[in-house]
Amino acid sequence: MANITQIRDFTQECADNLSKVIGLDVTVIDENNIRISGTGFHRELIGKPVPAGSFFETILKTGRPGMIFDRRENGEKCRQCLFNKQCTELATMGFPITKRNKPVGVIGFIGFTSGQREMIEKHARSLTKFLQHMSTLFENKLLLRDLNEEENCQVHEQVTVSPKRYIFDDIVGENEGFQRLIQKARKIADSPSTVLLRGESGTGKELIARAIHFEGKRRKQPFISVNCSAIPDSLLESELFGYEGGAFTGAKRQGCPGKFELADGGTIFLDEVGDLPLAMQPKLLRVLQERCIERVGGKNLTPLNIRIIAATNKDLEAMVKNGSFREDLYYRLNVIPLTCLPLKERRGDIPALLTHFIKKYGNILNKNMPEMSSRLLHALGNHDWPGNIRQLENVVEYMINMNDTGILDIPDLPDYMGGASLKPDRTGNKDPALGLTEMTANFERSTLLKYLYSDNGTIDKAAAAKKLKISLATLYRKLEKHGIEL
Numbered sequence: 459m460a461n462i463t464q465i466r467d468f469t470q471e472c473a474d475n476l477s478k479v480i481g482l483d484v485t486v487i488d489e490n491n492i493r494i495s496g497t498g499f500h501r502e503l504i505g506k507p508v509p510a511g512s513f514f515e516t517i518l519k520t521g522r523p524g525m526i527f528d529r530r531e532n533g534e535k536c537r538q539c540l541f542n543k544q545c546t547e548l549a550t551m552g553f554p555i556t557k558r559n560k561p562v563g564v565i566g567f568i569g570f571t572s573g574q575r576e577m578i579e580k581h582a583r584s585l586t587k588f589l590q591h592m593s594t595l596f597e598n599k600l601l602l603r604d605l606n607e608e609e610n611c612q613v614h615e616q617v618t619v620s621p622k623r624y625i626f627d628d629i630v631g632e633n634e635g636f637q638r639l640i641q642k643a644r645k646i647a648d649s650p651s652t653v654l655l656r657g658e659s660g661t662g663k664e665l666i667a668r669a670i671h672f673e674g675k676r677r678k679q680p681f682i683s684v685n686c687s688a689i690p691d692s693l694l695e696s697e698l699f700g701y702e703g704g705a706f707t708g709a710k711r712q713g714c715p716g717k718f719e720l721a722d723g724g725t726i727f728l729d730e731v732g733d734l735p736l737a738m739q740p741k742l743l744r745v746l747q748e749r750c751i752e753r754v755g756g757k758n759l760t761p762l763n764i765r766i767i768a769a770t771n772k773d774l775e776a777m778v779k780n781g782s783f784r785e786d787l788y789y790r791l792n793v794i795p796l797t798c799l800p801l802k803e804r805r806g807d808i809p810a811l812l813t814h815f816i817k818k819y820g821n822i823l824n825k826n827m828p829e830m831s832s833r834l835l836h837a838l839g840n841h842d843w844p845g846n847i848r849q850l851e852n853v854v855e856y857m858i859n860m861n862d863t864g865i866l867d868i869p870d871l872p873d874y875m876g877g878a879s880l881k882p883d884r885t886g887n888k889d890p891a892l893g894l895t896e897m898t899a900n901f902e903r904s905t906l907l908k909y910l911y912s913d914n915g916t917i918d919k920a921a922a923a924k925k926l927k928i929s930l931a932t933l934y935r936k937l938e939k940h941g942i943e944l
């Protein structure tokens with residue numbers, strides 16, 4: 459269950475803005491008497507406890523708002539405070555922040571000058587009302603967080619409000635095409651425009667969607683991920699758009715917000731958007747066009763401020779042609795198309811990805827970082843990777859679990875990798891239907907890959923050319939012919 463400390467970025471942002479507009483200092487404390495936000499003098503005290511016996515502590519204990527117009531005259535309210543003698547505040551007012559009727563913090567205004575003291579006295583009523591509204595806003599924020607966490611654990615695991623924060627620096631890959639993609643993604647992180655991520659499964663689409671969100675202006679707001687293909691058609695509409703109380707049998711009495719509402723202010727990631735049933739497509743189109751939603755069983759439109767990032771591995775253009783995907787929706791989604799390259803087109807990134815995953819799973823599984831034999835590196839560099847980076851990651855996780863020699867090698871590979879076919883000197887001639895030309899090309903490709911890696915696993919083109927008795931220029935030509943990017 460969320461506590462006020464978890465929304466301290468938000469409370470600080472509110473405190474800063476309020477202070478700027480109203481001209482008083484603002485502070486917020488949590489249920490343990492720790493100052494979590496503050497402006498002016500109190501900014502320096504964030505993270506520290508407020509003095510024992512303070513006026514704010516009393517508000518927290520009693521759950522009742524209070525004010526001191528002039529500390530010099532109403533001194534009795536501060537008598538218990540340990541800081542009483544040194545305190546330079548002239549006037550103050552505080553309002554409890556409650557969650558389900560229980561005080562969980564206090565928000566208050568403070569005046570240090572006589573001008574500020576007069577302001578508090580003169581506008582006491584409206585300032586109290588204002589603090590009350592702020593307190594309600596914080597409570598709503600906490601309740602929404604709880605709801606998100608609750609939803610996260612519910613039946614539809616595919617719909618997540620995930621805390622996984624990725625930034626572009628977490629994304630591994632030096633391949634030129636991949637770097638171009640990252641540059642474009644960085645450029646549009648702050649923009650509100652819709653993004654359509656394309657690419658095979660496991661190529662990093664969600665990772666990039668998260669990095670766009672967490673490096674953009676919306677980073678402090680929710681990132682809601684929805685896998686459109688995993689939610690039964692009958693539930694999809696209420697999951698996405700929410701429902702009003704009594705909208706259908708079994709509906710919660712108070713209704714329920716949908717994922718679009720939960721993403722308000724932030725980003726919704728619609729994964730597998732190509733699997734959205736035709737009947738749902740006009741509803742998504744409406745959100746894209748009008749930026750508002752209507753709950754199931756509702757009569758009102760709710761305006762939303764959301765960024766939409768969609769992803770698919772489907773051939774949407776072919777789907778538009780055969781009528782299974784609406785053309786108008788396709789164009790609305792395809793504003794900023796970004797394509798993630800399959801691993802086979804960026805094999806040069808395999809060593810760096812392997813190192814990255816070895817480090818990751820070495821840490822997770824609490825094992826010393828194992829090394830990798832160069833023949834395993836050759837073999838993995840040469841594999842087809844139909845499951846792309848996700849498959850590569852799974853293979854590393856499996857091997858680290860199984861290995862106890864400290865050096866990962868071919869025998870550590872999972873059986874489903876087809877052990878023998880991964881031997882480093884494989885020719886790739888598994889398919890009996892291949893003709894001599896393809897067999898020769900496959901052999902040439904795997905030989906190039908085999909020789910490119912030096913014994914310590916690094917790539918050495920000059921040494922490879924020398925061993926293969928070809929010039930460096932010929933080596934480059936062949937690498938290009940086989941689409942090997944290093």
Ligand SMILES: Nc1ncnc2c1ncn2[C@@H]1O[C@H](COP(=O)(O)OP(=O)(O)OP(=O)(O)O)[C@@H](O)[C@H]1O
Nearest residue numbers: 629630631658659660661662663664665847848851
């Ligand atoms: N460039 C990368 N650097 C580090 N890890 C990566 C990279 N690309 C993908 N991964 C990892 O690979 C896994 C799959 O990535 P992700 O879920 O983003 O792929 P996807 O294209 O969205 O897959 P799907 O289409 O199946 O949903 C994740 O664990 C992710 O962390």
